[in-house]
Amino acid sequence: MRTLKYAILGLLNRGPMTGYDIKKAFDDRALYNFWHAEHSQVYPELAKLVKEGLLDYETVITGEKLEKKLYRLTEKGAKDFHDWLIFDAEVDRTPKDTFRLRTYFYDSMDKEEYLELIQSQLVQHKERRDYLREIVFSAFKTIPDVGTPELGDYLVLDGAIKREVAYIDWLNNCKEIINMSE
Amino acid sequence: MRTLKYAILGLLNRGPMTGYDIKKAFDDRALYNFWHAEHSQVYPELAKLVKEGLLDYETVITGEKLEKKLYRLTEKGAKDFHDWLIFDAEVDRTPKDTFRLRTYFYDSMDKEEYLELIQSQLVQHKERRDYLREIVFSAFKTIPDVGTPELGDYLVLDGAIKREVAYIDWLNNCKEIINMSE
């Protein structure tokens, strides 16, 4: 599927960036919630995209001699990205989840052992939910205008919060059901 | 992390199985929602686990000469599984999601193009939600007893439904916000 390719093309569609910038974007509060790559994946992919004619770059010197490569989309790259973007794909395979797997095997644990795991998951997911809410609260006083890239950030952050809320809801339900026994 | 290893150990903890049985279990309505592997991953992993002393197997003949390997946990395998099961791990990295990525780049699409994508996602996720609800409705007249493996199935299916509901809720919200303009 080469989704990393399109994530990179999409970022460069907003303007020229270096590999370092792209890696930083992948660590960003919004993008981090549904896409990520290490720089060891980014640099080879950039080289490949240049070879494929979807990108070109210009070498820029910072200070005395620090070279950086500023990548930008070629016309072909822009077209390829847009074709992918509007392609009506099937939904992704349901993501793997190790805690759900542990829950599936809950009957091989003592009740107390499982409840401790649940408790730890609850703490971690609540922290994440609160962190995301804080970001949205502090960055967006109101819903950004349609057409701005900021609305993209807002929408995916809203989705990330809903995902955490649903997970917490499920964890509480598991806890309640397991607790009901006796 | 070798989670496939523990998924296999967990299944065998319920009783002896062949590689084929394990692959079938990965396709099962409940497990499918959060873990999966092809047989090309299962068979080599089984061989590896035997070499590591966590499994052994007995060769069984079906019919005239069809050989199958019936794997079961060794004592070491059972201990290793239980140690993993109750290990308080960090939550998984947030899963990658190509539609969320497309939404992040929504501003490079026409409004109509994006709304069509949303519509398709809504149809697919609603189908999945309804399918999961149907399974739970037909398989569980009431919540299974604590201690039974069936409760594991029930809990993870409930989680899968909640995940779909939250996704649909988010899609509707995106649709509404994008539609609000003009």
Add this chain to the structure above:
DNA sequence: GGGTACATGTAACTCGTTACATGATTCC
């Protein structure tokens, strides 16, 4: 001078998917 961030790469390894490859059993 030292620490942090900027900047770019490669290597080794694990994990996951699709395709290749083969053969037996069961049921219609």
Add this chain to the structure above:
DNA sequence: GGAATCATGTAACGAGTTACATGTACCC
């Protein structure tokens, strides 16, 4: 006899993580 299912494996490739490796620029 044919189709679906049972049964087990390997090969090639793509995707992703951690570690190795190097050097510059900027700010205090």
